[in-house]
Amino acid sequence: MRPSTLFGSLAALLLSPVSDAALTTVTNWGSNPTNLEMQIYLPKKLAAKPAVVVALHGCGGSGQQYYQQANYGSYADDKGFIVIYPSSKNDSNCWDVSFPRTLTHDGGGDSEGLSNMVSYLVQKYNADPAKVYATGSSSGCMMTNILLAVYPDVFSAGSCYSGVAAGCFAGSPGNSPTTSNRTCANGDVNKSGAEWAAQVHAMYPSYKGAYPRMQTFHGTADTLVYPQNLFEQLKEWSALLDVSWTRNNTNTPSSGYTQMVYGDGTKLVGYLAQGVGHTVPVHPQMDMKWFGLL
Numbered sequence: 001m002r003p004s005t006l007f008g009s010l011a012a013l014l015l016s017p018v019s020d021a022a023l024t025t026v027t028n029w030g031s032n033p034t035n036l037e038m039q040i041y042l043p044k045k046l047a048a049k050p051a052v053v054v055a056l057h058g059c060g061g062s063g064q065q066y067y068q069q070a071n072y073g074s075y076a077d078d079k080g081f082i083v084i085y086p087s088s089k090n091d092s093n094c095w096d097v098s099f100p101r102t103l104t105h106d107g108g109g110d111s112e113g114l115s116n117m118v119s120y121l122v123q124k125y126n127a128d129p130a131k132v133y134a135t136g137s138s139s140g141c142m143m144t145n146i147l148l149a150v151y152p153d154v155f156s157a158g159s160c161y162s163g164v165a166a167g168c169f170a171g172s173p174g175n176s177p178t179t180s181n182r183t184c185a186n187g188d189v190n191k192s193g194a195e196w197a198a199q200v201h202a203m204y205p206s207y208k209g210a211y212p213r214m215q216t217f218h219g220t221a222d223t224l225v226y227p228q229n230l231f232e233q234l235k236e237w238s239a240l241l242d243v244s245w246t247r248n249n250t251n252t253p254s255s256g257y258t259q260m261v262y263g264d265g266t267k268l269v270g271y272l273a274q275g276v277g278h279t280v281p282v283h284p285q286m287d288m289k290w291f292g293l294l
């Protein structure tokens, strides 16, 4: 079976008519340089100043599909926050994590379009600009790393699954398993924390503030995006957040997961899941806890 056929039947399996109604499609939300699509989960009752969570699908996925994979609806209903489930329609529906335009603050790439979706919700629903979060799986985790790096002024925290450090794909000719050159995915982009931090600072050179908090997961048996990429992310955020490794907690949050704690554990945490492949199951409750939305 060709990968595209596999993605197609997987998406068909995951879709259900009930969930179609759960998401609202938003148009004319602002400058959209790369033709992204925007759908949102609106809670039953909006908070006066709602938080915003951007939930990013992997390659071959869509906002609708990721709503099935990572359903934050009941949490949103409880706390009144809004979840954006955006869709990329380009390059096998992967997010652009390679080209200079997406790796530059307001550079005209996917990261700018996604940031503009957040601004629209701040305007339209009085969303709280201090409570904006990103999450995602695979390509969506790669984009989570990029949003936090390129828009540290917009995002307060990220929590994601099976991705790579922001900038790891810089220079690759594409973003999908077939159009990228695999160097990064294979775990062969190995940099020091200082080198990663310098690359991230260059994405938004005028920014002098703090960087967002990060929680990131990876499986040891992932052969599509090798687990070395977890360690590269941890070096990157350790340098950006100025926290160093303090301890490991084994079998946390469950059997086979090792939690790697940096500093006091409030800014940076990594999870390596023994024997788990690509993609690590989404842990919605842990995402919400990390964002302070629980």
Ligand SMILES: *[C@@H]1O[C@H](CO)[C@@H](O)[C@H](O)[C@H]1NC(C)=O
Pocket (backbone or CB within 6 Å): 168, 169, 170, 171, 172, 173, 181, 182, 183, 184, 189
């Ligand atoms: C392959 O991608 C890496 C980034 O992941 C980049 O540094 C390198 O220049 C690329 N090589 C080619 C030949 O495209």
Ligand SMILES: *[C@@H]1O[C@H](CO)[C@@H](O)[C@H](O)[C@H]1NC(C)=O
Pocket (backbone or CB within 6 Å): 033, 034, 035, 090, 091, 096, 173, 174, 175, 179
């Ligand atoms: C779509 O993806 C291709 C391949 O990565 C890229 O060359 C092109 O610029 C992308 N188009 C948009 C609108 O992002």
Ligand SMILES: *[C@@H]1O[C@H](CO)[C@@H](O)[C@H](O)[C@H]1NC(C)=O
Pocket (backbone or CB within 6 Å): 190, 191, 228
């Ligand atoms: C990455 O580079 C460091 C320092 O050069 C080295 O100690 C480490 O073994 C390398 N890791 C990988 C996976 O290549």
Ligand SMILES: *[C@@H]1O[C@H](CO)[C@@H](O)[C@H](O)[C@H]1NC(C)=O
Pocket (backbone or CB within 6 Å): 248, 258, 260, 272
């Ligand atoms: C902490 O856990 C990681 C992931 O299992 C492992 O690579 C690292 O060696 C551990 N560190 C120590 C000091 O045990």
